[in-house]
Amino acid sequence: MRSSDAGEEGGQDHRRGPDGPGSSGDPDVPGDPARAPERADDTEPESLAAVLGGWRASTDAALPPIAFVVGWLLSDSSVGWGAVAAMAVGLALAGYRLAQGKRPRAVVLGLLGVAVAAVIVLRTGRAADFFLVQLATNAASALAWIVSIVIRWPLLGVVVGTALRQRGRWRRDPALLHAYAMASWVWVGQYVVRVAVFSVLYAADAVLGLAVARAALTWPLVAACVAVSAWVLRRSLPADHPGFRRPREPAST
Template sequence: MNEEPTPAATPEPEHRPSFVEAISANSKVAQNADGGIDVLSTVGGVRGILETVVPGFVFVIVYAVTSQLSWALISSIALGVVFMVWRLATKSTLLQSLSGLIGILICALVARTSGNARDYYVPGFFISAGYLLALMVSIFVKWPLIGLLFGFIRNESLSWRQQPDRLRRYSIATWLLCAVFLLRLLVQLPMYFSDQVVSLGVARALMGVPLYALALWFAWLISRPVQGVEAAAEEDPAA
């Protein structure tokens, strides 16, 4: 008696991450053991901060001392290369140092093309303006980017969008990041137009990663769930 062949099991459809899940996965937002945000790891650690801040700071120091644009550019680029070699020597990821070196090269190209040291900082203005615009648009369309970054880390997925208080908190947190980029433009653009290269360089260093990290930490605190309210809602679903 011939047995009927057992039908093959239908494979489960492969889960493909959505666009917002992809944003969260690539955000590199790290948590500490207590479940809070690890700001230092999120911004790349001590090495990441050095790679971001020091080349621009060295550029302005060398320019202030020598008044030579060429030497300032060479020093900045050389330092970017040193950081990249350091990454290679320690067998760590090259992404941050490579992106940092590319950024330095773009800034150097703009300054060399114009022949004016202050133009070294022009690409940064466009980056700040771009982030500011993206953050503001995300708030207006009720998809605040901080919610997309923090929501999956907190296992909220996208449920926070259906809760007015959570949506409001994530919107406020995103406005906080908007304030960082807006403040950079308000402070640094007048320095640029008045040709205050040294002051601009110092402001760029101080208002870069340190200010961003501080705002990110406050954004995490502002947007954290109110545990008492959530527990009450779970106990009384009809509330």
């Protein structure tokens, strides 16, 4: 692989990168397996970060809740104005991302989450209820990741394998399957941390605290989660393994 190719790949990832999966993250930009590294070297953690996505989706997810709280505070605790502010920011972000060429499905899902939160808070009249969607989706995500590990379909492997168009080859590599399972526990921890913090603040009706936590536990936590899971993935693989981009096929008998 030529150094110019590596530089080109890094430039593309920087320009096109988006957080974190799915429920809570958005692995939106797959790497290019045609230009994968020839060996598992020091570029592997950055490669995993590129596959899983960058900071943009995390920032997008945090802005509408912050707009809700700002609108709520400026309007003397009116959940109606808070909901209007959140939807306005959500629509503006959606339009901006569509203009950038982001996949419509991801944009629609993000906007749908804001709309559901706005409907809930308008029906209950309690400002803290705007964050119920985040609390519920993070709890569901933690459960889904745990189940995926137990049934030996770790979601980190599913996400990365799908992004790299590996189909099921990663599951036929026992070492890589084990490594993905170990690294997936890092993502479980991410969701558990959010659920714990959000639950305490929600029970205390701490609306401003929920907004601060929503921002603090979005991009910074996702960035830490990607870095730690990349480290765990590498440490869990044998020293001679070529890396997650190159699953080993089982020896034919």
